[in-house]
Every structure is written in C-alpha cells, then in structure tokens.
Amino acid sequence: xxxxxxRALLTVMVVTMALAMPAYARxxxxxxxxxxxxxxxxxxxxxxxxxxxxxxxxxDTRGHPFFEPLGPHGRAxxxxxxxxxxxxxxxxxxxxxxxxxxxxxxxxxxxxxxxxPDLPHGERDSHSLLLDHGLFRxxxxxxxxxxxxxxxxxxxxxxxxxxxxxxxxxxRWGLPSDDPHVSVYRRPRPVANLKYVLAMGFxxxxxxxxxxxxxxxxxxxxxGNLMADSRVLTLKAQMHDAARSHLGFFERLTPAxxxxxxxxxxRVFTAxxxxxxxxxxxxxxxxxxxxxxxxxxxxxxxSQGIGVWSEFAPWxxxxxxxxxxxxxxxxxxxxxxxxxFRERTxxxxxxxxxxxxxxxxxxxxxxxxxxxNMSQMGMDVAPGxxxxxxxxxxxxxxxxxxxxxxxxxxxxxxxxxGRVIHTHDPGYALTTGRCxxxxxxxxxxxxxxxxxAPYFVNGTASTLREVVEYYDRRYSxxxxxxxxxxxxxxxxxx
Amino acid sequence: MQGRFWRFVxxxxxxxxxxxxxxxxxxxxxxxxxxxxxxxxTCPIYRDTDAGRKSGCWLGxxxxxxxxxxxxxxxxxxxxxHAVLVEGRVVEGDxxxxxxxxxxxVRVSVLHDQNCTRHMLPAEGFTGRRFSLPTRNIRPLYEPRxxxxxxxxxxxxxxxxxxxxxxxxxxxxxxxxxKAVKYAIDIDASRVEITGYAATTPTTVSGQTLREPxxxxxxxxxxxxxxxxxxxxPLDRVKIRAQTKAKVSDMEGADGLTxxxxxxxxxxxxx
Numbered sequence: 232x233x234x235x236x237x238r239a240l241l242t243v244m245v246v247t248m249a250l251a252m253p254a255y256a257r258x259x260x261x262x263x264x265x266x267x268x269x270x271x272x273x274x275x276x277x278x279x280x281x282x283x284x285x286x287x288x289x290x291d292t293r294g295h296p297f298f299e300p301l302g303p304h305g306r307a308x309x310x311x312x313x314x315x316x317x318x319x320x321x322x323x324x325x326x327x328x329x330x331x332x333x334x335x336x337x338x339x340x341x342x343x344x345x346x347x348p349d350l351p352h353g354e355r356d357s358h359s360l361l362l363d364h365g366l367f368r369x370x371x372x373x374x375x376x377x378x379x380x381x382x383x384x385x386x387x388x389x390x391x392x393x394x395x396x397x398x399x400x401x402x403r404w405g406l407p408s409d410d411p412h413v414s415v416y417r418r419p420r421p422v423a424n425l426k427y428v429l430a431m432g433f434x435x436x437x438x439x440x441x442x443x444x445x446x447x448x449x450x451x452x453x454x455g456n457l458m459a460d461s462r463v464l465t466l467k468a469q470m471h472d473a474a475r476s477h478l479g480f481f482e483r484l485t486p487a488x489x490x491x492x493x494x495x496x497x498r499v500f501t502a503x504x505x506x507x508x509x510x511x512x513x514x515x516x517x518x519x520x521x522x523x524x525x526x527x528x529x530x531x532x533x534s535q536g537i538g539v540w541s542e543f544a545p546w547x548x549x550x551x552x553x554x555x556x557x558x559x560x561x562x563x564x565x566x567x568x569x570x571x572f573r574e575r576t577x578x579x580x581x582x583x584x585x586x587x588x589x590x591x592x593x594x595x596x597x598x599x600x601x602x603x604n605m606s607q608m609g610m611d612v613a614p615g616x617x618x619x620x621x622x623x624x625x626x627x628x629x630x631x632x633x634x635x636x637x638x639x640x641x642x643x644x645x646x647x648x649g650r651v652i653h654t655h656d657p658g659y660a661l662t663t664g665r666c667x668x669x670x671x672x673x674x675x676x677x678x679x680x681x682x683x684a685p686y687f688v689n690g691t692a693s694t695l696r697e698v699v700e701y702y703d704r705r706y707s708x709x710x711x712x713x714x715x716x717x718x719x720x721x722x723x724x725x
Numbered sequence: 726m727q728g729r730f731w732r733f734v735x736x737x738x739x740x741x742x743x744x745x746x747x748x749x750x751x752x753x754x755x756x757x758x759x760x761x762x763x764x765x766x767t768c769p770i771y772r773d774t775d776a777g778r779k780s781g782c783w784l785g786x787x788x789x790x791x792x793x794x795x796x797x798x799x800x801x802x803x804x805x806x807h808a809v810l811v812e813g814r815v816v817e818g819d820x821x822x823x824x825x826x827x828x829x830x831v832r833v834s835v836l837h838d839q840n841c842t843r844h845m846l847p848a849e850g851f852t853g854r855r856f857s858l859p860t861r862n863i864r865p866l867y868e869p870r871x872x873x874x875x876x877x878x879x880x881x882x883x884x885x886x887x888x889x890x891x892x893x894x895x896x897x898x899x900x901x902x903x904k905a906v907k908y909a910i911d912i913d914a915s916r917v918e919i920t921g922y923a924a925t926t927p928t929t930v931s932g933q934t935l936r937e938p939x940x941x942x943x944x945x946x947x948x949x950x951x952x953x954x955x956x957x958x959p960l961d962r963v964k965i966r967a968q969t970k971a972k973v974s975d976m977e978g979a980d981g982l983t984x985x986x987x988x989x990x991x992x993x994x995x996x
Contacts, residue, residue: 433865434863434903434956437895437899440893440894440898440948441893441948441952442906442955444955445955528867530867531867532865535865576778576780578781580805586804587804589895590801590802590894590896591802591895592802593804594771594781594845595779596773596778596781597778601778646804646835
C-alpha cells in the first residue's frame with residue numbers, strides 16, 4: 232500500500248518535473264558575458280525555430296549597456312530580454328535558470344523578481360509569481376504622474392481587496408507607505424521589431440478622440456504603443472524607467488549609453504523562421520520569418536493595404552508536390568488560420584477602446600484583425616489600449632495568486648463596468664488616472680509567440696491554445712476544433 | 726415512406742417561407758411621413774446580421790408611434806446597455822437589410838446615465854449591411870496630401886458633437902477638426918478663434934426634458950484647442966470662447982438635421 236503511494240508520488244513528481252523542464256536546454260544569455268551578437272541566430276523551440284536578425288551585422292556586446300550589468304543587482308537588459316525567447320522571457324527559461332543557477336541568479340533579484348522585496352529571499356514561495364507565471368512586479372506610483380512627472384488627480388479610488396503577495400498593503404512598498412505604490416505583476420514585452428511599435432500610421436488616437444500624445448522631451452507626437460500601460464512614450468524614457476525599476480540603477484544613463492541601447496533596439500528583428508516540421512516559413516511563396524519584417528514599411532493598416540498575415544496566403548492552396556503531405560497540411564492550416572484571423576467574425580462586447588468611446592457600437596461584429604490590425608505585426612496601428620478583460624472581472628480568468636483592487640469611480644461611471652470595478656491590474660488607468668481606462672492594456676506585437684509563453688500581460692494563457700480558448704469564452708465565439716488548431720498553427724508560425 | 730416524404734417537403738417549404746418572409750413583408754412607417762425629421766429616446770436593439778465585419782444592425786423603436794427604425798447608419802452606434810437619443814430623417818430605402826424604417830441621415834447619442842436591458846435579435850433572414858469605409862475618414866500619415874495654395878482665405882470650420890459629449894466622433898467629427906487644424910498649420914495662420922457651443926435650451930423628447938450643461942460649451946472648445954496644441958499650432962495665437970443656447974446652424978457635419986446642428990465647435994482660421 233505504502234509502496235503504491237510512494238510510486239504514485241514519484242510518478243507525479245516525474246511528470247511535474249517533466250512539465251517544468253523545457254524540452255531542450257535554452258540558450259541563456261547572462262549579463263556581461265561579452266559574447267558577439269551575431270547577424271543571424273536561430274533558436275529551437277517546441278514549435279520550430281525562431282530567428283533573430285541584427286541588421287547591419289554582428290555586435291560586440293562587451294561594454295554594451297544592454298548587455299553589461301548596471302546597478303547593484305548584477306542584471307542587464309538582456310537578463311529579461313533573451314534572444315532565444317524572442318527578446319522577451321519565457322517561463323521555461325525562468326525555470327531553467329532557477330534550476331541551474333538558483334535564487335542567487337540576478338534574474339531573481341528581490342526588487343521585482345520576488346512577489347514582494349520584503350519576503351525571505353531564496354525561498355521558492357517568495358518567487359512564485361515569477362516561477363509559476365513568468366511575472367515581474369511593476370510598482371506604479373499612486374496617485375499617478377503624467378509623462379512629464381506631474382501628479383495627476385485621479386477620478387477614482389483604489390482599495391486593496393486581496394493581497395496575496397503582501398506588497399500592496401506593505402507599510403514599506405504598498406499604498407500605506409510614505410511613497411505609495413500600486414504593485415501589479417506583468418510579463419516582459421519583446422524588445423525587437425521596434426520600428427513597428429514606434430510607427431505612427433495615423434496622426435490621431437481615435438480611442439481618445441485626440442491627436443497622438445506628445446513626448447514631453449521633444450514636443451513631438453509618438454505612437455503611444457509602448458508598455459502595457461503606456462507609462463513611457465519613448466525608448467529613451469523607457470530606458471530610464473527600466474534602469475531604475477529593474478536594474479536599481481539610479482544614476483542617469485549617459486547620452487552615449489542611451490544612444491547605444493537605442494541603436495541595438497532599432498536593429499534587432501525576430502520572428503519564427505521554421506515550423507515544427509522544419510519547413511521554412513518563407514518557402515513556397517510565403518513570406519514569414521524576420522527578413523521580410525526587417526525590410527517592410529512599419530505602421531501600415533492591414534484593412535487598407537497588405538492584409539494582416541497575408542504573408543501566408545500563397546499557402547492557401549499548397550499544391551507544391553515537392554513537399555510531403557504532412558508539411559502541406561500544416562501549410563494549409565497556417566494559411567486557414569491567417570484567413571480566420573482576418574475574416575472570421577464574432578461579437579465583441581464591453582471592450583473599452585473599441586466598443587466605446589469609438590462609435591463602433593456595443594456589441595460589434597468583427598475579427599481578430601479589428602484590434603490586431605497592423606500589417607506584418609498584428610499590433611494596433613493606433614495607440615492600442617484596449618480592455619480585453621484579461622485583468623478585470625468578470626471577464627478575467629481566475630487568478631487568486633494576484634492582488635485584487637476595487638476601483639470606485641468618483642465622476643462618471645465606467646461605461647461598461649459601472650461605478651465599482653474589480654481588477655487585478657488597472658492597466659492604462661494607472662497612467663491616466665481615469666476610471667474609464669481601467670483594464671485597458673496596450674496590444675503587444677504578435678511576433679515570436681512560439682518562443683515566449685505564457686501570454687497576455689499577466690501570463691494567464693500558458694499556451695497558444697489557451698489564448699484562443701480565452702477568446703472563445705470571452706466573446707462566445709464557438710470555434711470548431713479545426714478553427715482552434717488553425718489559429719494555433721498560425722500563431723506558432725509568427 | 727411516402728407520408729414521410731411529403732412531410733419533409735412541407736417542412737422544407739415552411740423553412741423557405743420563414744427565411745424569405747422579411748423580403749415579402751412591407752416595412753412602412755406607422756405614422757411618420759417620408760422626409761420627416763424624427764427625434765426620440767429609446768432602448769436600442771441589436772440585430773445580429775452577418776455580412777462580414779461591422780455588418781450588424783441597430784434598431785430603435787419610437788415608442789410614441791410604434792415605428793421600428795433602422796438607425797445603423799449613425800457614425801456613433803448604440804451601446805445595448807444604455808438608452809439612446811435618435812435624431813434622423815425618414816427615407817424610403819432598403820428595409821430588408823436590417824428590418825426597420827430607414828433613417829438617413831441619422832445621429833445616435835448614447836445616454837450613459839440611462840440604463841437599458843441588453844437585447845439582441847437573431848438575423849431572422851435580414852442581410853445586414855456590408856461595411857464600407859465612411860467617406861469622412863482621416864487618411865494615414867504615409868499617404869501624400871495636397872497643401873493649400875496661396876493666396877490664403879479666412880475659413881471657418883464646424884465640428885459636430887453627440888448630445889452631451891465632448892468626444893470627437895471617430896469618422897465624422899475627426900474628419901472636420903483634422904481639416905481645420907491642418908489648414909491652420911499649413912497656412913501658418915496668424916490667429917485661430919474657437920467657439921464652443923452647447924444646446925442649453927431645453928427641449929422635450931419622448932417625455933423627457935433634454936438640455937446640455939452650460940459648461941459643455943467650454944469643454945468642447947478646449948478639446949479643439951488641445952487638437953491644435955497636439956498637432957503643433959502655437960497656443961498663443963488661439964482665442965477660445967464658449968456660447969450657450971446654441972442656435973441652429975447650416976454646418977455640413979449635421980447633414981441637414983436640425984437639433985444636431987446646434988452642438989458644435991467653430992474654428993475661425995485667419996491667415
């Protein structure tokens with residue numbers, strides 16, 4: 232009897248470990264390794280091969296501020312923006328790093344690599360959000376400050392309803408402290424293909440009924456598509472934010488350092504290059520992979536030009552007899568997924584940013600490409616702050632491991648949620664101070680997805696299938712098994 | 726066997742009739758005349774037609790007369806959780822797309838402080854309206870555009886608004902304000918005078934008294950000023966004013982509708 236239990240336990244452990252361990256070793260790039268960043272690098276993942284391109288040739292990273300540790304934690308930008316993970320950071324890599332290097336690895340620095348900095352360092356439980364969900368702590372000042380640093384008077388109150396990390400009620404780190412902050416927990420966003428993130432397709436932000444926001448430094452308009460909550464408007468402002476918050480580097484980055492980081496960030500492109508059958512995503516007339524991405528004009532609207540993911544249209548009738556039936560079937564599935572992304576309609580309701588205040592109506596019938604509308608990239612051409620519901624009740628999946636805030640609107644109620652809102656991450660509202668912005672999260676790029684699970688700002692979708700299943704629940708789409716499979720195959724090929 | 730066959734045929738015919746029904750049915754106004762301008766408050770109904778993206782239908786029942794109107798054409802479409810103020814002109818047109826008497830032009834203003842129970846009808850054989858890009862839209866930055874040629878004229882631009890709102894309506898108001906601001910910048914205007922209007926004089930609609938708050942006039946003017954600022958026009962050359970009890974105007978953006986023509990901002994651009 233006992234033997235059975237032990238054996239059962241052992242099996243469970245083996246299975247759990249197998250799940251926790253990546254299928255193959257990830258190529259970890261540690262801070263200050265001084266490697267040469269090659270012009271082309273390929274990295275395997277469960278869906279095939281990711282390719283990272285560095286335009287204008289290789290880069291010696293010795294002394295380079297993106298790669299060298301800055302500040303007291305021994306971290307560099309590359310610590311959380313790994314080439315093998317499409318310049319984001321996968322949960323698989325985080326777990327591998329915990330297993331091979333342990334809690335002393337700079338990745339797990341308590342400042343944001345623990346659930347709260349005052350938890351006992353090194354214990355797994357203190358780092359559970361990072362190890363289980365791939366989430367870093369992001370501390371936002373409360374009340375918010377605008378992009379020029381001026382305090383904003385918010386039109387809502389925040390109360391902490393549930394605080395599993397202890398950080399929001401902490402007298403040192405939380406709302407009761409002398410320097411009050413709201414702690415939310417987020418996934419890193421990919422630092423690649425940034426010309427698309429910065430591109431301005433239109434001069435206006437239709438979701439606010441105003442022209443694009445202005446960079447307070449230069450007075451010039453910017454895309455408004457950086458970070459989940461748009462708290463910075465330029466790469467430069469982002470660098471200062473990252474240096475302080477993630478690296479603990481409180482000196483100002485020098486103009487030369489800023490220039491070098493900027494230069495690297497604007498040259499790096501990434502996308503999946505091969506599917507899981509080893510078939511190149513730019514074979515047979517298709518135009519997947521990062522080369523096309525690096526060469527194309529950014530910021531174009533798919534519905535008035537090159538259709539989103541039309542890269543794969545030549546595969547709709549993959550009659551190439553030189554490919555195996557298995558490869559042909561996968562090509563066709565990817566192409567069907569692309570068409571579904573552009574054409575399969577469903578009812579989108581109660582999503583602030585599209586259903587209001589824009590006059591599209593609530594509900595509206597539209598497609599994935601309504602929001603993910605930028606050619607080649609699948610982000611939003613306009614500033615993409617949309618409330619998909621990933622962080623806010625009742626649409627958010629259960630996430631008892633995350634803090635829950637009660638937002639009470641003091642002026643006009645929220646058009647979809649009413650006066651009182653429960654959210655795990657108020658998103659854009661932490662930047663604007665407006666209750667109408669609660670739950671709005673900036674759309675990410677959809678490139679390199681295969682290499683950087685889990686997905687959504689809070690990592691609630693651990694696989695691409697779970698992404699589609701979230702949409703299926705959220706908007707009652709009623710996808711067939713085939714449709715789900717096609718969308719998953721498409722997304723794993725981006 | 727034969728009996729089953731006939732039952733099958735009968736069922737098929739019945740199904741056909743059910744599907745075809747709307748096409749046969751005459752949808753006519755109960756009381757209203759073609760050409761008449763109507764104004765009413767109601768809870769909107771969404772009809773889930775599907776002719777591709779953005780092809781759903783919006784209906785509004787005018788309770789005073791029992792007429793069901795097709796209000797889909799409004800630049801601002803309803804929110805099924807809130808009442809709407811409908812303002813439009815009765816026209817003869819295709820009633821088979823959505824299943825209501827057509828209003829064209831039509832404006833819908835969402836009344837956020839009045840809740841409705843959401844209601845959705847199935848397509849019931851109606852086709853819906855295929856989406857086509859509204860003619861009043863802002864072009865992307867990457868498209869070349871023509872600059873005005875001297876000698877420059879003084880020009881006035883009117884920007885329409887929904888009832889009670891200062892939001893620049895997408896693919897309507899933005900089209901006009903973008904033109905105004907670009908003109909001011911292109912000709913390096915010496916002055917821009919903004920006047921914000923609010924329709925503060927009470928009117929009675931569907932048994933309710935409607936009036937816009939006085940401070941809305943200034944808020945609308947400030948939104949126009951913010952457009953000038955963000956697009957790079959120097960604010961020391963901008964004068965702003967607010968005016969309540971707004972009068973009817975001949976603003977193009979109201980498409981000849983009386984009450985909507987009061988709710989506006991005017992930008993006078995002086996070379």
